[in-house]
Amino acid sequence: xxAAPKKDGYFDCRDSxxxxxxxxxxxxPRIVTVVSDSVGSxxxxxxxxxxxxxxxxxxxxxxxxxxVGAGLANGGKVPFVSAASCFLTARAMEQIKADxxxxxxxxxxxxxxxxxxxxxxxxTHHSIEDxxxxxxxxxxxxxxxxxxxxxxxxxxxAAEIDGPVFIRVSRMPVPALxxxxxxxxxxKAETLVEGTEATIIANGTMVHRAVAAAKQLASEGISARxxxxxxxxxxxxxxxxxxxxxxAIVTVEEHSVRGGLGGAVAELVASNDPVPMRIMGFPGFLxxxxxxxxxxxxxxxxxxxxxxxxxxxxxxx
Amino acid sequence: MxxxxxxxxxxxxxxxxxxxxxxxxxxxxxxxxxxxxxxxxDFSASDILATLYFGVMRYDPKAPQDPARDRFxxxxxxxxxxxxxxxxxxxxxxxxxxxxxxEPLSKLNGHPNRNYLPGVETxxxxxxxxxPVAVGIAAAGQMDGASFRTFVLTGDGELQEGSxxxxxxxxxxxxxxxxxxxxxxxxxxxxxxxxxTATLDPLDDKWKAFGWRVEVVDGHDPGALLEVLSASPKGRxxxxxxVANTFKGKGVSFMHDNVAWHHGxxxxxxxxxxxxxxx
Numbered sequence: 001x002x003a004a005p006k007k008d009g010y011f012d013c014r015d016s017x018x019x020x021x022x023x024x025x026x027x028x029p030r031i032v033t034v035v036s037d038s039v040g041s042x043x044x045x046x047x048x049x050x051x052x053x054x055x056x057x058x059x060x061x062x063x064x065x066x067x068v069g070a071g072l073a074n075g076g077k078v079p080f081v082s083a084a085s086c087f088l089t090a091r092a093m094e095q096i097k098a099d100x101x102x103x104x105x106x107x108x109x110x111x112x113x114x115x116x117x118x119x120x121x122x123x124t125h126h127s128i129e130d131x132x133x134x135x136x137x138x139x140x141x142x143x144x145x146x147x148x149x150x151x152x153x154x155x156x157x158a159a160e161i162d163g164p165v166f167i168r169v170s171r172m173p174v175p176a177l178x179x180x181x182x183x184x185x186x187x188k189a190e191t192l193v194e195g196t197e198a199t200i201i202a203n204g205t206m207v208h209r210a211v212a213a214a215k216q217l218a219s220e221g222i223s224a225r226x227x228x229x230x231x232x233x234x235x236x237x238x239x240x241x242x243x244x245x246x247x248a249i250v251t252v253e254e255h256s257v258r259g260g261l262g263g264a265v266a267e268l269v270a271s272n273d274p275v276p277m278r279i280m281g282f283p284g285f286l287x288x289x290x291x292x293x294x295x296x297x298x299x300x301x302x303x304x305x306x307x308x309x310x311x312x313x314x315x316x317x
Numbered sequence: 318m319x320x321x322x323x324x325x326x327x328x329x330x331x332x333x334x335x336x337x338x339x340x341x342x343x344x345x346x347x348x349x350x351x352x353x354x355x356x357x358x359d360f361s362a363s364d365i366l367a368t369l370y371f372g373v374m375r376y377d378p379k380a381p382q383d384p385a386r387d388r389f390x391x392x393x394x395x396x397x398x399x400x401x402x403x404x405x406x407x408x409x410x411x412x413x414x415x416x417x418x419x420e421p422l423s424k425l426n427g428h429p430n431r432n433y434l435p436g437v438e439t440x441x442x443x444x445x446x447x448x449p450v451a452v453g454i455a456a457a458g459q460m461d462g463a464s465f466r467t468f469v470l471t472g473d474g475e476l477q478e479g480s481x482x483x484x485x486x487x488x489x490x491x492x493x494x495x496x497x498x499x500x501x502x503x504x505x506x507x508x509x510x511x512x513x514t515a516t517l518d519p520l521d522d523k524w525k526a527f528g529w530r531v532e533v534v535d536g537h538d539p540g541a542l543l544e545v546l547s548a549s550p551k552g553r554x555x556x557x558x559x560v561a562n563t564f565k566g567k568g569v570s571f572m573h574d575n576v577a578w579h580h581g582x583x584x585x586x587x588x589x590x591x592x593x594x595x596x
Contacts, residue, residue: 072456072457
């Protein structure tokens with residue numbers, strides 16, 4: 001189902017979103033898409049060709065983009081509202097709050113090219129605050145898929161549940177993860193690497209880097225668990241408490257260190273089983289640079305994550 | 318169209334007037350009891366609400382989620398006194414429930430909540446939300462070739478929110494003839510006259526420029542409202558905007574066109590005088 005890999009076995013998860021949404025729409029006439037001139041950047045050209053009458057393009061108008069999604073749901077549709085995450089969230093924050101989350105409607109928001117995918121375009125186009133903003137809405141399911149398979153699963157699961165969902169899709173190339181028996185469920189974390197001395201909790205584009213870091217640490221005799229926490233709301237609390245039982249936690253995300261996955265994990269751990277933690281992410285407004293350069297510069301790399309794990313283990317009481 | 322039989326039409330208009338008076342009295346009672354609310358806007362909207370609920374819209378309060386129902390979106394969500402009174406009068410919940418207005422744990426929040434109260438289509442309160450959501454509802458109906466209509470009531474000060482004009486663009490572009498917005502044009506916002514704050518006139522031309530049909534009517538004349546709101550929109554190819562000229566505080570002498578009554582609340586003497594006038 002997922003689209004073919006790009007060069008070197010890396011994938012653009014937007015392709016998985018696009019193929020999943022087309023397949024869903026074939027089977028379910030209620031599936032519609034809502035875009036803000038974002039057909040190309042959402043890779044929805046194929047959907048538009050097959051189902052032109054089932055796409056609403058509101059133009060460059062994010063408030064109406066989100067509100068129209070709420071209205072379509074009222075009219076019995078299952079709308080997928082897709083736009084660049086930086087604008088979808090920031091420009092339509094009150095619509096997401098009042099029209100989607102507070103109204104508790106069956107709308108799926110898809111934040112495209114999230115994180116620092118638009119690195120060179122600067123902080124206006126970075127979307128490293130979106131999870132912090134959206135995490136405040138208790139009933140909004142929040143998911144950050146790590147690879148093409150998980151992106152497709154998240155889109156399908158979103159269509160199945162009756163309620164608001166936000167799916168954060170990256171355009172950063174990622175490899176397909178090895179989890180041949182994995183089952184996707186909102187709110188269920190995935191343990192990708194078993195480990196006992198520390199746990200790395202990651203999501204999105206950081207997961208494959210966390211796995212690589214754990215492998216490096218294993219070669220040094222350090223046993224680090226890797227948990228893919230794709231769903232940020234609702235959290236898999238048990239997986240986090242289990243992580244705390246390893247005595248050290250490092251979270252890694254392509255997001256601000258304020259209020260994202262790390263914040264969510266820290267809130268739970270602090271109230272239950274405080275252990276040394278390190279929250280890895282971006283510090284705030286960032287310099288301009290490619291996504292890869294930004295990740296390198298801020299240590300969101302295999303060696304950076306491995307270092308953080310070593311340092312956090314050293315802080316164990 | 319309104320009934321061709323003039324007697325029947327007059328009966329409907331008489332019933333609408335009766336309901337509008339009830340909505341005014343009941344909503345003012347709610348505001349007096351709660352010592353909270355927006356009675357000025359409740360009164361400017363009462364005749365519009367009564368006309369929609371008792372002369373125009375198709376709905377079944379026993380089946381509030383019926384896909385075929387006409388939709389009403391209360392974009393001026395602060396005027397819950399009139400809105401909740403209209404919903405109770407229409408049979409969505411017992412009139413008794415109005416007594417809980419704004420009390421702790423009441424379903425009757427200061428602003429409407431669809432998850433608590435049948436008949437509320439979307440949660441409003443912040444201004445400029447109703448029309449964009451209604452555009453989505455109307456777009457769903459258009460996709461399905463459904464016959465239901467979608468009505469939105471906005472304030473006029475509310476049109477200073479840019480989201481309305483985003484939505485107006487899309488509605489015009491998509492030729493949503495099943496969509497009707499009624500502007501409660503009372504020319505007062507919370508702090509001052511609209512035209513002293515951010516000029517809206519010529520309001521009819523603005524909507525026309527966005528691809529809408531426009532009707533300008535006396536918003537306190539149920540006959541005129543009935544005429545434009547019940548006319549079939551089929552084949553018109555454009556959404557409809559009804560600019561309803563109204564007065565804030567309409568029906569009570571000391572509240573009439575008085576900005577102090579945007580969210581003013583009555584003392585005992587004012588309450589008694591208003592109720593004596595609302596007959």
